[in-house]
Amino acid sequence: MHKQDHNTILLRAPEPGDVDILYKWENNEEIWKVSNIITPFSKHILAKYIENAHLDLYESKQLRLMIDVVNEDIKQPKTIGTVDLFEFDPFHNRAGVGILIGETDERKKGYASMVLDKIIFYAFEILQLHQLFCNISEENTESLKLFKKKGFQVTGTKKEWLKTKNGYKDEYILQIINHND
Numbered sequence: 001m002h003k004q005d006h007n008t009i010l011l012r013a014p015e016p017g018d019v020d021i022l023y024k025w026e027n028n029e030e031i032w033k034v035s036n037i038i039t040p041f042s043k044h045i046l047a048k049y050i051e052n053a054h055l056d057l058y059e060s061k062q063l064r065l066m067i068d069v070v071n072e073d074i075k076q077p078k079t080i081g082t083v084d085l086f087e088f089d090p091f092h093n094r095a096g097v098g099i100l101i102g103e104t105d106e107r108k109k110g111y112a113s114m115v116l117d118k119i120i121f122y123a124f125e126i127l128q129l130h131q132l133f134c135n136i137s138e139e140n141t142e143s144l145k146l147f148k149k150k151g152f153q154v155t156g157t158k159k160e161w162l163k164t165k166n167g168y169k170d171e172y173i174l175q176i177i178n179h180n181d
Contacts, residue, residue: 007069007070007071007111008069008070008071009067009068009069009070009111009114009115009118010067010068010069010070010077011065011066011067011068011083011115011118011119011122012065012066012068013065013066014064014065014066015066018066018079021079021102022082024102025081025082025100025102057085057088057127058088058090061086061087061088061089062084062085062086062087062088063084063085063086063088064082064083064084065082065083065084065119066079066081066082067079067080067081067082067083067099067101067111067115068080069106069111078103078106080101080102080103080106080111081099081100081101081102081103081106081111081112081115082099082100082102083097083098083099083100083115083119084096084097084098084099084100085097085119085123086098092130093128093129093130093131093181094129094130094131094132094133095123095127095129095132095133096132096133096134096135097116097119097123097132097133097134098134099112099115099116099119099143108142112143112146113146113149113150116146116147116150117150119132120132120150120151120176123178124178124180124181128181129178129181130177130178130181131175131176131177131178132152132175132176133173133174133175133176134147134152134173134174135158135171135172135173135174136171136172136174137162137169137170137171137172138169138170138171138172139164139169144172144174147174147176148174150176151176152174152175152176153174153175153176154172154173154174155173155174155175156172156173157170157171157172157173158170158171158172158173
């Protein structure tokens with residue numbers, strides 16, 4: 001049995017107790033290359049972000065949810081990452097989506113796939129969005145494979161968009177359209 005066969009993923013709002021884990025992930029330079037961040041975050045800034053996390057999506061234009069793994073064998077859920085809706089545009093009914101499995105030992109277990117299923121459902125069925133988009137580096141083959149598997153299509157390429165130690169890399173724009181809206 002695969003681990004995800006008896007685990008459940010829960011998406012929840014950030015809590016004040018999440019500051020330390022967010023601080024760890026947001027200041028991990030390995031993650032910066034996929035999140036387009038080049039400066040660290042302070043605990044104070046992250047605490048302020050969490051204080052304002054209650055703002056309505058229509059007001060803040062973004063939503064961050066914590067990813068918890070729940071398992072019948074463990075009493076407390078384990079927080080393993082975040083999923084973000086960003087650049088929310090209520091007029092055009094679209095938003096960007098990004099997933100981070102911050103705990104490296106929890107990667108490649110199918111959790112990002114489960115999260116993407118949940119966020120697509122939430123975006124299309126609850127928020128009634130028309131489309132989701134994401135931006136993925138050509139080097140991030142695992143993410144490209146996952147998003148394509150879930151129905152996202154590459155609709156554009158930003159040529160030499162990302163500066164890396166090994167030169168400039170392309171970034172792909174992927175979209176999924178809700179044709180049931």
